[in-house]
Amino acid sequence: MTREAEVLVLGAGAAGIAAARRLRALGRDCLVLEAGMRAGGRAFTDHSLGAPCDLGASWLHDAGANPLTPLAQALGFTLHDTGRRRRDLLLAAGGRPATAEERAAWEAAVEAFDAAALARARRGGPDIPLSEAVPRGGPWDDTAAHWLSAMISAAEAERISLQDYVATLLDGWNPQVAEGVGTLLLRLAEGLPVVLGAAVGRLRWRRGGILAEGSFGSLRTRAAIITVSTGVLAAGAIAFDPPLPDGLQDAVTGLPLGLLSKVVLRAAGEERLGLGPFARLGRQVEAPGDSPMSWLLWPFGRPYAVGFLGGARAWALSREGPAAAEAEARAELARYFGAAAVARIFAPGAVVTRWGEDPLFRGAYSHALPGCAGARAVLAEAALLGGRLRFAGEACHPRYAGTVGGAWQSGERAARAVHAALG
Numbered sequence: 480m481t482r483e484a485e486v487l488v489l490g491a492g493a494a495g496i497a498a499a500r501r502l503r504a505l506g507r508d509c510l511v512l513e514a515g516m517r518a519g520g521r522a523f524t525d526h527s528l529g530a531p532c533d534l535g536a537s538w539l540h541d542a543g544a545n546p547l548t549p550l551a552q553a554l555g556f557t558l559h560d561t562g563r564r565r566r567d568l569l570l571a572a573g574g575r576p577a578t579a580e581e582r583a584a585w586e587a588a589v590e591a592f593d594a595a596a597l598a599r600a601r602r603g604g605p606d607i608p609l610s611e612a613v614p615r616g617g618p619w620d621d622t623a624a625h626w627l628s629a630m631i632s633a634a635e636a637e638r639i640s641l642q643d644y645v646a647t648l649l650d651g652w653n654p655q656v657a658e659g660v661g662t663l664l665l666r667l668a669e670g671l672p673v674v675l676g677a678a679v680g681r682l683r684w685r686r687g688g689i690l691a692e693g694s695f696g697s698l699r700t701r702a703a704i705i706t707v708s709t710g711v712l713a714a715g716a717i718a719f720d721p722p723l724p725d726g727l728q729d730a731v732t733g734l735p736l737g738l739l740s741k742v743v744l745r746a747a748g749e750e751r752l753g754l755g756p757f758a759r760l761g762r763q764v765e766a767p768g769d770s771p772m773s774w775l776l777w778p779f780g781r782p783y784a785v786g787f788l789g790g791a792r793a794w795a796l797s798r799e800g801p802a803a804a805e806a807e808a809r810a811e812l813a814r815y816f817g818a819a820a821v822a823r824i825f826a827p828g829a830v831v832t833r834w835g836e837d838p839l840f841r842g843a844y845s846h847a848l849p850g851c852a853g854a855r856a857v858l859a860e861a862a863l864l865g866g867r868l869r870f871a872g873e874a875c876h877p878r879y880a881g882t883v884g885g886a887w888q889s890g891e892r893a894a895r896a897v898h899a900a901l902g
């Protein structure tokens with residue numbers, strides 16, 4: 480049987496939820512088709528550790544401008560500012576705590592990285608790789624590059640567009656949500672017409688209307704908002720009939736997903752290494768190819784530690800599987816505390832994220848390739864079928880790309896545009 484809806488929203492992540500809420504507020508009849516068995520997409524709060532743990536998005540970046548901040552507050556969620564102060568980081572160099580001079584050199588290298596990127600971008604010229612604009616050769620330059628590109632941007636600086644990096648630099652305060660960002664999105668999705676387990680495999684778009692087909696059967700609709708990741712689009716998981724115009728397809732391939740993985744280790748008992756809630760660990764890059772994890776320990780005083788691993792090394796471990804990622808995480812922690820302490824303090828096993836291998840996501844969040852700084856605007860502005868077929872999601876946001884707040888805003892924007900196009 481073919482269902483009918485005025486507007487189809489494809490995907491129930493942040494962008495899809497925001498789009499559906501906005502469409503309903505505008506009086507439009509919509510249906511959200513979600514391939515997975517839950518809403519929230521790349522925001523997911525796991526409860527298997529005995530306390531909420533966000534395995535996808537966990538910070539509300541630039542919270543003062545983030546649309547999710549007032550929504551979370553209105554629902555009574557607890558926001559905790561974990562700060563972006565680098566002095567809170569327990570920094571290691573060469574297997575020991577960094578000296579005061581080394582810490583100062585690290586902080587200077589991080590500031591010099593972004594300052595050089597901004598200065599070079601302002602000079603204009605071709606959209607070069609970020610790696611070509613930033614300082615190199617100093618003792619902390621590789622560490623700063625690793626932190627700001629592989630860890631924060633989820634891809635190596637060689638693969639990142641300078642102009643896009645600068646345009647999407649984050650600022651402001653960064654709270655975490657005690658109940659979880661995934662929990663917040665589930666609350667915001669309550670009451671929406673979401674069909675779970677409904678993977679769209681083909682989208683026939685014609686002037687007369689749109690037909691979505693997939694595991695759920697088929698759905699006829701006047702308009703559609705596509706919110707799946709650019710990784711999913713690039714993989715061809717949805718067959719567009721007719722195919723998307725070349726310029727749009729190029730924009731999708733210009734915005735690949737990088738990978739940020741989390742490895743969560745649970746405390747076996749009460750021992751906490753003498754560290755308080757939200758303690759952070761990081762270390763110097765010691766040799767070419769060295770790819771340190773960074774750590775957030777005991778968030779909200781909870782009995783687990785979250786290891787972060789980004790970029791090429793995250794992809795490699797993702798392919799090798801969870802056991803390899805857990806082994807690397809334990810070896811990383813052993814550099815700080817010794818293997819015996821790690822074995823004593825952390826229970827066997829780990830929660831290891833699989834965003835890279837999951838066909839519903841195919842990575843963590845998008846970066847623009849060098850030369851593709853304009854791709855986000857191409858995707859966000861694409862208005863097929865007279866504006867009735869549009870794209871939304873984190874990759875479409877020119878300022879807050881890669882974030883849950885950016886995805887939310889882009890979903891709302893697409894909903895307003897579709898509403899206007901429907902007349």
Ligand SMILES: Cc1cc2nc3c(=O)[nH]c(=O)nc-3n(C[C@H](O)[C@H](O)[C@H](O)COP(=O)(O)OP(=O)(O)OC[C@H]3O[C@@H](n4cnc5c(N)ncnc54)[C@H](O)[C@@H]3O)c2cc1C
Nearest residue numbers: 490492493494514520521536537538679872873881882883
């Ligand atoms: C490890 C990690 C850490 C992160 N940390 C942060 C952070 O701290 N702060 C922050 O702001 N952001 C963070 N992000 C990024 C943030 O999670 C994303 O930018 C945001 O959630 C993307 O939302 P979206 O709606 O654009 O896409 P998605 O959440 O990917 O939603 C798209 C939906 O489409 C569904 N779908 C896929 N294929 C189909 C199909 N064929 N048919 C139907 N449905 C389909 C998917 O299942 C998914 O639910 C992080 C992401 C990861 C992975």
